[in-house]
Amino acid sequence: MKVPAVIYSSAALLEAIKKDKTLTQAANVAWLPGIQRLAYVMPDAHQGYGFPIGGVAAFDLDEGIISPGGVGYDINCGIRLIRTDYYEKDIESKRRELLEELFKEVPAGMGKSGIVKLSQKVLKEILTKGAEWAVENGYGTAEDLERTEENGRMKEASTDGISGRALERGLPQLGTLGSGNHFLEIQKVDKIFDRQAAGAFGIDERGQILVMVHCGSRGFGHQVATDYIELMENEFGVKGLPDRELVNAPFKSEMGRRYYRSMCAAVNYAFANRQMIAHWIRQAFVRIAGSSEGMRQVYDVCHNVAKVEKHVLEGREKLLCVHRKGATRSFGPGRPEIPAVYRAVGQPVLIPGSMGTASYVLAGTKESEARSFSSTAHGAGRVMSRHEALRRFRGERIRDELAGKGIELRSTSWKGVAEEASAAYKDVDEVVRVSDETGLGRLVARLVPVAVMKG
Amino acid sequence: MEKRYEILPHTADSKFRAFGLTLEEAYGNAAVALASLMWDWAKIPSRKTIELQVRARDREQLLVKFLNEIIFLADTRGFLLGSVEELLIDETDTGLALKARLRGDDRSGGYELSGEVKAATYNEIYIKEDGGFKVEAVVDS
Numbered sequence: 001m002k003v004p005a006v007i008y009s010s011a012a013l014l015e016a017i018k019k020d021k022t023l024t025q026a027a028n029v030a031w032l033p034g035i036q037r038l039a040y041v042m043p044d045a046h047q048g049y050g051f052p053i054g055g056v057a058a059f060d061l062d063e064g065i066i067s068p069g070g071v072g073y074d075i076n077c078g079i080r081l082i083r084t085d086y087y088e089k090d091i092e093s094k095r096r097e098l099l100e101e102l103f104k105e106v107p108a109g110m111g112k113s114g115i116v117k118l119s120q121k122v123l124k125e126i127l128t129k130g131a132e133w134a135v136e137n138g139y140g141t142a143e144d145l146e147r148t149e150e151n152g153r154m155k156e157a158s159t160d161g162i163s164g165r166a167l168e169r170g171l172p173q174l175g176t177l178g179s180g181n182h183f184l185e186i187q188k189v190d191k192i193f194d195r196q197a198a199g200a201f202g203i204d205e206r207g208q209i210l211v212m213v214h215c216g217s218r219g220f221g222h223q224v225a226t227d228y229i230e231l232m233e234n235e236f237g238v239k240g241l242p243d244r245e246l247v248n249a250p251f252k253s254e255m256g257r258r259y260y261r262s263m264c265a266a267v268n269y270a271f272a273n274r275q276m277i278a279h280w281i282r283q284a285f286v287r288i289a290g291s292s293e294g295m296r297q298v299y300d301v302c303h304n305v306a307k308v309e310k311h312v313l314e315g316r317e318k319l320l321c322v323h324r325k326g327a328t329r330s331f332g333p334g335r336p337e338i339p340a341v342y343r344a345v346g347q348p349v350l351i352p353g354s355m356g357t358a359s360y361v362l363a364g365t366k367e368s369e370a371r372s373f374s375s376t377a378h379g380a381g382r383v384m385s386r387h388e389a390l391r392r393f394r395g396e397r398i399r400d401e402l403a404g405k406g407i408e409l410r411s412t413s414w415k416g417v418a419e420e421a422s423a424a425y426k427d428v429d430e431v432v433r434v435s436d437e438t439g440l441g442r443l444v445a446r447l448v449p450v451a452v453m454k455g
Numbered sequence: 456m457e458k459r460y461e462i463l464p465h466t467a468d469s470k471f472r473a474f475g476l477t478l479e480e481a482y483g484n485a486a487v488a489l490a491s492l493m494w495d496w497a498k499i500p501s502r503k504t505i506e507l508q509v510r511a512r513d514r515e516q517l518l519v520k521f522l523n524e525i526i527f528l529a530d531t532r533g534f535l536l537g538s539v540e541e542l543l544i545d546e547t548d549t550g551l552a553l554k555a556r557l558r559g560d561d562r563s564g565g566y567e568l569s570g571e572v573k574a575a576t577y578n579e580i581y582i583k584e585d586g587g588f589k590v591e592a593v594v595d596s
C-alpha cells in the first residue's frame with residue numbers, strides 16, 4: 001500500500017463489510033500509482049469490482065492513473081430530486097393514478113426502448129452536450145441545469161473514442177429508467193433536521209411532496225467501461241495488479257485522456273437521461289394533479305464518476321483526478337462549483353434508501369474536504385445477494401406489505417421487486433447517521449416514499 | 456443429465472459456476488447460465504441463428520468477451536439465447552479465438568424477461584481444469 005485506507009463506519013456497518021471483500025479492495029486501491037493522501041471507504045460500502053462500492057480515491061494528474069474500475073460500469077449513475085408545492089393531502093386520492101401516469105410516461109424495465117427515436121448524429125450531440133441538449137429540445141428548464149452537478153454537461157466530453165457498439169447500445173435506451181436498483185419515487189418530507197439548509201433547497205414542511213429518480217447511463221455507460229477495460233489491458237497489461245478490474249492508464253497518457261473524455265460523454269448521456277425523465281414527471285403531474293408549478297429541481301448528483309477537482313493537499317491547492325465509485329460529492333459552503341443559491345449552505349447530497357425505506361437530503365460540509373476529498377455515501381448498499389433475496393422474498397408479498405404501510409408500488413417485474421427487498425440492504429438510517437457524525441455530510445431532511453415505480 | 460451450471464451467492468451482483476468435460480462445453484454452459492439470469496433459456500425455440508467469432512489474449516478475456524457478446528446481442532438486436540452449438544476454441548498467434556453458433560429467438564416472441572445483466576466482469580473470474588473444466592464469473596446487473 002502506498003497510502004493507508006480510512007473506513008468511515010460504525011460497529012454495525014463494519015460487521016457487514018467484514019464479511020465480503022470491501023477491506024481487501026480498499027487496500028488494493030491504496031496501492032495504485034499516484035494515489036494522494038488516503039484511500040477512503042464510505043459508510044455504505046460493499047464489495048465491488050476492483051474498487052469497492054463506496055470507494056473514493058484521488059490521483060495526481062502527472063504521476064497518477066485513471067481507472068474504469070474506479071468509476072464503475074454504470075457511469076454517472078445518480079440521483080435527481082424535484083420538489084413540489086403539493087402536500088400529502090393534495091395527492092392522497094390521486095396517488096395510484098399518478099403512479100400509473102408515471103409508468104406510462106417513463107419507459108422502464110429490461111430492454112425497454114425509449115420513446116424518442118434518435119439518429120447517431122443526434123446521439124453524438126447529446127454525448128457532447130448532456131442535459132443542455134435536453135433543455136434545448138424542450139425537456140425542462142435552464143434552472144434545472146443550474147441545479148445539476150457540472151450544470152448537466154461535462155465539457156471535456158468527446159465522441160472520438162466511443163465505439164460503434166456503445167453508440168448502438170445507447171441509441172434505443174435514452175430516456176429510459178432501466179431495471180435493477182433504479183427507481184422513481186414520489187416521496188413526502190418526514191422530518192427536517194436543518195431548517196435553514198432545507199429552506200434553501202426548497203424543502204419547507206413535513207408532508208410536502210418530492211419526486212426522486214435513480215438511474216444512469218444505461219447500456220451505453222456499460223459499453224464504454226467494457227471497451228476501455230479491454231483497451232487498457234491490451235495496451236498496459238494487468239501484470240502485477242492484485243485484481244484485473246483495477247486495470248488503469250496513466251491519467252496523462254493518450255489512453256487515459258481518451259477514457260476520461262469518453263467517460264465524460266457517458267456522464268452527459270446520463271444527465272440527458274435524467275433531464276428527460278424529469279420533464280415526463282412534470283407532465284404526469286400536470287395531467288393528474290393539474291399543474292407542475294413549483295416543481296423545481298433540488299439537485300442532481302452523480303455517484304459513479306471521476307472528476308478533475310481542486311483540493312487542498314498539505315496546505316496547497318492542487319488539481320486531482322477524484323474517483324467516486326458509489327460515493328456522492330459533498331462540497332461544503334463556498335465552493336464555486338455549487339449553484340449560487342446553495343453556496344452559503346453547501347451542496348445538496350441526495351442519498352436514496354432501499355425500496356420502501358427512507359431517503360435523505362444532506363448538505364456537503366467544509367470538513368469533508370480534508371476527510372474524504374469532499375465525498376460521502378451514496379445509498380444503503382447491499383448486504384444480501386440478488387439470488388438469496390429471490391429465494392427469500394416474493395415480489396407480490398412485498399407489494400402487499402408496502403401497501404399496508406401506505407406505499408403504492410408498481411414494477412415491470414415481481415422478480416426484480418424481490419431482488420430489491422429492503423432486507424437485502426443496509427440500514428440507510430445508520431449510513432446517514434455515520435455520514436453526519438463523521439462530518440462527511442450533515443443531515444437536512446428525511447423523506448419517505450408514498451409511491452414507488454421500479455424498472 | 457449432469458448439472459450444467461449453478462448460480463452462486465454474491466453481495467452486489469450475480470455469480471455463476473459452469474461445468475464441462477471440455478473448455479468449450481464449460482463456456483457454452485456459462486453462456487446458458489448468463490441467459491438464465493435474464494430469461495428462461497429452455498423456453499426459447501431455435502428460430503434464429505447467429506454465428507459468432509471472438510478473439511482474446513487469454514482464457515479469462517475470452518470468457519468475458521464471449522459473455523459480453525450475449526449481452527450485446529440481447530441489448531441491441533433483442534436476441535434471446537436458447538442454446539449454443541458447435542463452440543470451438545482455437546489457439547492463434549496472439550491468443551485464442553472462439554467460434555460458436557448461437558440459437559435462439561427474437562424478443563418480440565413475447566417471452567418473459569426477468570432481469571437485466573449489463574456487463575461481464577473479471578471480478579472473481581475463475582477457470583480451472585480438473586479432469587473436466589469449471590468456470591466462474593460475476594456479471595454486473
